[in-house]
Amino acid sequence: MIINHPLLGPRDAAEFVYLGDASLMNRPEWKGEEASDEQTEKTLDAYHDYLYIRENKAGEHKELWYHEQGDRSWLIVTRNTITHGISKVELARDIAVANQAKGESKK
């Protein structure tokens, strides 16, 4: 497999380490120091789903790859699990920054 690194160009998959579903980026917010029991329960549920529940898609799948034998970038690779075709490769940090900005604007 070849992953087209957004900064470094096409690279062999052997340079990368695979982590899994890109939903691991969406870590739930902490319950806070003074959380009620109800709030704690809700947060625990959110963490449970975050850590253990995955969609098992046949088709386009966003996943995390780490360029360990390279520049140490974490990447989000959009890979078709049926054909292995890769349609998009993004720097995970860019997505994380964008997500944070979205979260801030909601507040």
Place this chain on the structure above:
Amino acid sequence: MSQVNRLNSGNVHTAINREKTVSFKFNGQTFQGYEGDTLASALLANGQVLVGRSFKYHRPRGIFTAGSEEPNALVHLRAGAHQEPNARATVAELFNGLVATSQNHRGPLKYDLMAINDLMSPFLSAGFYYKTFMWPKVFWEKLYEPVIRHAAGLGEISKLDDPDIYDKGFLHCDILIIGAGPTGIAAALAAGQAGSRVILADEDFQMGGRLNSETYEVAGVSGSQWASDAIATLEAMDNVRLLKRTTIVGTYDHGIYSAVERKTDHLLQSDGKPRQVLWKIYSKHAILSAGAIERPITFPNNDRPGVMMAGAVRSYVNRWDVTPGQAVSVFTNNDDGWRTATDLAEKGIKIAAVVDTRSIEPLAKFPGAHIEMGTQVVDTTGRHGLKTIILSNGKIIDTDCLAVSGGWNPNVHLSCHHRGIPTWNTDLHAFVPGNDLPAEMYVAGAANGDLSLATAMQSGHAIANKLAKALGHKGRVKACAKAEDESTANSDFWFVKTDTKARSWVDFQNDVTSKDIVLAQQEGFNSVEHVKRYTTLGMATDQGKTSNLPAMAVMADNAGKTIPELGTTIFRPPYTPVSISTWAGRSRGKEFRPTRLTPSHQYAEKQGAEFVEVGAWMRAQWTPKPGETHWRQTVDREVTQTRNSVGMCDVSTLGKIDIQGKDAGEFLNRIYCNTFSTLKVGMVRYGLMLREDGIAMDDGTTARLTETQYVMTTTTANAVNVFRHMEFCRQCLWPDLDVHLISATEQFAQYSVAGPNARKLLQKVVDKEHDISNEGFPFMACGEISVCGGTPARLFRISFSGELAYEIAVPTRYGVAMMEALMEAGKEFDSVVYGTEALGVMRIEKGHAAGNELNGQTTAHNLGMGRMVSKKKDSIGNMLSERPEMVQDDANRLVGFTPVDKSKSLNAGMHFVTIGNEPNTENDEGWMTSVAFSPSLGHSVGIGYIKRGHERMGEKVTAFNALQNNTIEVEIVSAHFIDPKGERLRV
């Protein structure tokens, strides 16, 4: 007498060099051949028709094909450690001194004692493994399996280390062309002329494919002449790389192909060069021009030596000037089969008969030959070689070679490696590549169903031209060479139906007959995949290249279906067998993975240390002194010297991560379960890292060197994982934090200096301006200092051993010098360098957790560190470690254990039960994680997990060793066997 079947036809296009005679041995007998021969062509030239025994029934078998699809002619090639089993004689290039032996027989090849199996065949039918040898059960392992294993099978391995070198390499190209037959050469010429970077690969040692085996003309000259001229033209192009003797074995993602190049297989000695190279080829586009493979017609007793593929017979005659027989017959259902008869007749070989299943006008006449139209071969005779064929019209014809042609199958293999399904072509009666090809693969020529020479070459030329243009390569491409356009008329006659008991072989290599297939279907195996596995059809080295379609024809007929309705089996890499050595390449023995040496390695080596592998690291385990006869003596001494005075240990293998930025403290708060932002500059703190699920991930100390710089240590084993995890957190979870990480593991040599005299020793090497007194540099202090007159260093006052201890770090290049300086300074204190074993003893005596305790099953609560998990901040694992199941009152707790009878020793892995209870899973209360003999206490000590351990001090329990089935009484004690109040650390 030699080479009785070698022709003297004046064939100028033969590929053999009659000037160069080559001598070789087969089953101990010396034969002669010529340069350019394969082992198969040379054996045939010498009249050696019988070359092996079949897999199950030990039937005599001869050479069947002239290519890599060969099911029968498998031999041991070379001898001794170089011996290679299951080598196909049809592709083994002949060289002077080659040694080959036949496989799978006991006694001489001609009188194989195991041939009795053939008479036992009623008991060895499809699935006999599952039926005949079922009962009684114990007989399977003890009797049946060894007997069957001994009787069946193919070649034998040498059981010696492979003495040859194998390499791996990487190649890049615009267009990879797979197969250098007429199509591939036409494609390579077009792409090469356009200016594309081309790789043209072919498994044969002579490029040209079928052109070398046929008498067709191309561009007014013989096909083989045109091919060798074209190859010379390609060779002269800088942008074209020719890989002969190279098989493309697999199609992988994104234009990657794997290829095996046989570099020195055709030489007597490799002379230090790699024998084979496994290439990983990166291509923008690939053209599959792998040609077609001829398929047989199935008929009774069709497996006798002398029955061969018609195209192969033609190859032996045209390419190698060898006739496989003196009176050759042809059995065909298509026009191409006739070509064998005409080519042979032209060279003066006697044609005994042409038998065509079609009731059409004969395509040719041959003097003295029977021409039988609308007729079939219904049986054969000849024990060790074909003698006669019996026809459906009752005629019996004397013949010693039967050339069989059932039509040609496009070689779709590599087009199906991504689960592409080939589609059925009703004109060819064969599968052709479907529409779901691997990305950027194009199929040309016979592989795509363009069977005639002219159409094949044109398709290769056109596809290459188009791809090169699309890549923007604008070189002038010449027109495709003109070639003959022969008839490819054929029919769908698959197998001869008879009422006799005679068996018709479908898969020669696995001894599967048409009856086996019908039986499998009767027993309910309907899917092709199931029949394949039940009968072993299409398995082993040839993967059914000649047998799959004939078998499917039998299946379809029996099921009343068409072949495409049955579907196909799945093609997987490799295309042809690849030896394990080739896959391994240089990654063997010591080179299996890199070895990491510690900065003090040279020093330890000089002292005679024993080393131990710790991951990829080599660490000094202990260093024996003269007179010490047991490792325990050495380790006990190292511990005692350290605890009594001072000892040094190389701890550079621990991961070191430099963390910088104004948010470094906040970042560490979130990485560790305890707080780091409050750590004062110049101080060190122990940190526990959790996984998000609340399980302990790693631990270590982190020092704050400045307001914005921390240095973390991780365990040796987790250095890589922790760094990866931290980069994930930094980039993916908290990109807003101003923090940067870099691994500094290899940049520093770090030594622990431990023992009551540690400070006195260090004061001799640390430059005077740095105050390291107890007041100036208290327990858990850290700082940047200099040693030995200006060498930059870092000093950390931390202790794993429980003694007054420091860790000193210097740039790696000073590693050996620093250790020597420490030992020189330590002479007056009787200092010692201790190894990993003493390190382990001391940390167990002190009750420190390590890998055995942080085993991926334990929580902070189990470790007795539950209160370290801060509830005042967010950190990885903070939430889920609060789950009720993670903090139960009766959870396992880490405590110490001593044997009640102090003379007894403990074993790690022992399980605990309450005294009087049966040692079983139900009563299990925990386990011992680490044990050591404590020289300080004079008896064995252990640490481990036991339910509510912290509340059970003084209680005695049973420790059970399930491996040796013994028990021992132990007492639960504090894990801190040494200095429980920690006074030694602070003096």
